Amino acid sequence: MKKIVLVSGNRLAPAATGGQVRSVGIARALARNGHCVHIFSTAGRKEDYQGDNVRRGVLETEIEPRLKESTHLGLTYGVLQSVGRRLDYPRVWQYNLLARGWVPGRLKQALQQADIVLSDLPYCPPIPGPWRNKPWYLISHNLEHKLLEQGGPRQKRFAGWMRGIESTATQTYTDIFSCAEEDQAFFKQHDARARLKLPLVRCGVDPGLYVLPPDMRRQMRAQLGFTEADEVLIFSGSGFGPNVEALREIEEFCRAEADFLTRNHVFLLVVGTVSRTPRREGPLVVTGPVAQILPYFAASDAGLNMITRGSGSTSNCSSIWRRACR
Amino acid sequence: MISTDFGVRGTQLVAPDDYLPCSRENLREVIGQFIGRDRSYRAAQAEAVWQRHRRSCDIQELINAATAQLAPFAA
Numbered sequence: 001m002k003k004i005v006l007v008s009g010n011r012l013a014p015a016a017t018g019g020q021v022r023s024v025g026i027a028r029a030l031a032r033n034g035h036c037v038h039i040f041s042t043a044g045r046k047e048d049y050q051g052d053n054v055r056r057g058v059l060e061t062e063i064e065p066r067l068k069e070s071t072h073l074g075l076t077y078g079v080l081q082s083v084g085r086r087l088d089y090p091r092v093w094q095y096n097l098l099a100r101g102w103v104p105g106r107l108k109q110a111l112q113q114a115d116i117v118l119s120d121l122p123y124c125p126p127i128p129g130p131w132r133n134k135p136w137y138l139i140s141h142n143l144e145h146k147l148l149e150q151g152g153p154r155q156k157r158f159a160g161w162m163r164g165i166e167s168t169a170t171q172t173y174t175d176i177f178s179c180a181e182e183d184q185a186f187f188k189q190h191d192a193r194a195r196l197k198l199p200l201v202r203c204g205v206d207p208g209l210y211v212l213p214p215d216m217r218r219q220m221r222a223q224l225g226f227t228e229a230d231e232v233l234i235f236s237g238s239g240f241g242p243n244v245e246a247l248r249e250i251e252e253f254c255r256a257e258a259d260f261l262t263r264n265h266v267f268l269l270v271v272g273t274v275s276r277t278p279r280r281e282g283p284l285v286v287t288g289p290v291a292q293i294l295p296y297f298a299a300s301d302a303g304l305n306m307i308t309r310g311s312g313s314t315s316n317c318s319s320i321w322r323r324a325c326r
Numbered sequence: 327m328i329s330t331d332f333g334v335r336g337t338q339l340v341a342p343d344d345y346l347p348c349s350r351e352n353l354r355e356v357i358g359q360f361i362g363r364d365r366s367y368r369a370a371q372a373e374a375v376w377q378r379h380r381r382s383c384d385i386q387e388l389i390n391a392a393t394a395q396l397a398p399f400a401a
Contacts, residue, residue: 002398002399022385025385026385026389028385028389029385029386029388029389030389030393030399032386033389033390033393035399040355061384076346076359115398116398116399124378135396136397137396174396174398175396176394179336180335180336181336181337182335182336197395197396199391199392199393199395199396200388201388201389201392202336202337202382202383202387202388203336203337204383204385204386205383205384205385206381206384206385206386207380207383207384231361233357233359235327235358249350252355253350253353254379257353257354260354261357262358264358264361266357266361301365301368301379302327302328302360302368303327303328304327304328304329304348305327305328305329305330305334306329306330306333306348306353307330307332307335308330308332308333308352310332
């Protein structure tokens with residue numbers, strides 16, 4: 001049994017994005033293999049910064065046996081995160097703080113005790129200190145520089161910087177958990193001495209989490225105003241640019257094909273932070289952010305994924321999830 | 327699932343057996359094709375997709391295979 005610290009830039013559990021589903025899934029799988037896994041997140045979510053949490057400076061969460069998350073709620077990280085998001089800057093500030101060792105004392109303690117360290121995304125580089133020689137792995141979720149190349153002007157500006165970081169990751173880390181053939185091939189290309197194994201850990205899920213009460217489908221459909229005869233296609237996603245573009249495609253399609261969809265009792269259900277505002281326009285039903293996404297999968301008949309750009313992999317394999325939700 | 331080819335990137339799903347490929351140009355036709363199949367057929371198809379791809383979708387299986395290659399994770 002090993003003590004594993006997973007360093008993340010923001011709180012991972014409960015998972016609210018595809019990337020978080022994968023990171024928490026990896027942590028959970030390691031814990032279920034008998035390891036003690038400590039997720040240490042250097043910043044929280046907006047709702048974490050209130051009352052006692054801020055006074056304590058940390059949010060501690062026991063996720064399941066041998067798996068816990070500590071979310072640091074210090075103001076430096078919190079303010080920089082907030083400003084960075086508003087200005088649409090990538091987490092360059094976070095990279096620089098960690099790379100210089102300007103990290104919370106609790107994280108240093110955790111690193112001191114760890115046998116193995118995992119970095120969630122290249123924005124969490126190895127932290128200098130006596131723990132630096134421990135096995136240190138990168139969890140790659142895609143090629144970040146490819147995402148930055150596709151972003152706005154402030155994102156594009158850092159694409160070259162991130163490409164440099166990802167190009168040298170093969171020398172920085174003990175090894176890298178790739179998410180798809182695309183990033184695996186990139187890292188292989190930059191591993192001149194073929195030192196790394198570059199194991200592929202796709203965007204899998206824990207199928208056990210998708211077994212829902214038998215009545216959930218009926219209840220959710222009733223709550224959403226769908227009859228059993230209706231055909232419900234679900235699209236879920238975060239506010240990530242390509243997801244928002246896919247939502248626009250769906251909106252346009254619903255407007256253009258409203259008669260066809262209505263005649264055939266087809267509804268397009270859009271769930272998650274891809275849209276902040278709930279609304280209902282004919283065959284289009286948008287929930288906005290939800291506490292739990294699984295009941296919406298249970299209510300649907302198929303997944304719909306209109307994404308046409310991005311990088312890496314996808315966790316939006318709704319048809320497979322649906323199997324477990326039946 | 328109904329998806330663009332890009333939407334299933336990084337998975338091992340193959341059209342048309344594992345998903346119905348769509349684009350903005352043919353989405354209406356693909357939805358028509360989907361609703362033209364009865365639910366029991368679709369459920370059987372989803373089950374078959376799951377059986378074919380379970381190993382590449384279950385994060386526990388993926389992590390077990392990955393860490394088996396990495397000595398520091400050995401007990």
